Amino acid sequence: MIHPFPMTALRSLLFTAVILLPMLGVPSTWVTRASAGPAPLLSGTAIAKAIVKYFGKEGSEEASEYLAKRGGREIAERVSRQAVKQGGEEAAEQVSRLAAKYGPEALAALDNVPAVGPVLAALDELPESQVRAALARLSAGSAGRELAETVGRHGVKALRSELAHPGIGGILVRALGDDGAELAGSLSTDQAVMVARHADDLAALPATQRNGVLAMLRNDTERVVAFMGRFAADNPGKTLFTVATTTVILAEPDRILGGDEVVFDADGNPIVVSKSGLAGRTLSAGGEAIAHVSMNYVRPLFIAAMVFIGTFFTLWMLLKFWHLHQREKLHTAELRGEGLGQPSATLEGNAVQRDP
Incomplete structure (x- = not known):
């Protein structure tokens, strides 16, 4: 009884022949005629040949190892099937071009995405x-698959945003769509990180409220992002963009952007409060001015005055001690004169007179 040759083994043999025989000098036309078969298989071999081209003649052993031992052949076939299914031979040819230019990195990225076509x-x-x-971002495991899904919904703007802010741009586009892509193009990376923390909450708002907050972000990015940061620091674990809180923010944007804060009353309702009233802000500004004058003008004068007073006091004390010393010497000389029976004594040029 003759057993049929397993189809899987036949495909593997055919695939290997198509790739390796040209490397051994066998004319490619012979192999092509002999390998007439399903389009995905032919596309897979074309992709594998592109990998060989990427490594070049000097890297033929490395190419063979990648295809035969590191799963490259299976990856090429898998990506080829997806490409042909979703975009026909034209898509498969594009995969081949990417493989020839970027090698295994291209196949790893395309094998990681749920849909090759988009x-x-x-x-x-x-x-x-x-x-x-972009291929590196797409090949990054679950994050790459999530990015590819976002690309499927929003197109190239998702990739552009992700490249502008790696790990953040795709999140903005996934949550906010075109608005997220616009923000990714205008925000600094630090600002994008802060906004991305609230992106899902913003996306969950009613359209009117969401558009209102996004308009504030566009018109005064720096102060809105600063407010987000203050709220997060002052209210750990609290959600900023709820319907209730956003209503308060949109009702008094000038106060919010002017430095006032959103806090929660005893019942958990958000309210806007001033850190200080007008008088308080005036006093604060006055205090800052006084502090500036004190540090830059009064303090140096005070230090100079203290140095002068200290020096003067030291000299005065030295002079005082010198006079006391002189008087003691004079008194000692008088006592010695009395003991010797002398009527007077001279000390350092000064005449000392005794009383009769």
């Missing part, structure tokens, strides 16, 4: 200088 379209719109970085 990702290929987005990569095609990127400048060539950004493609390698």
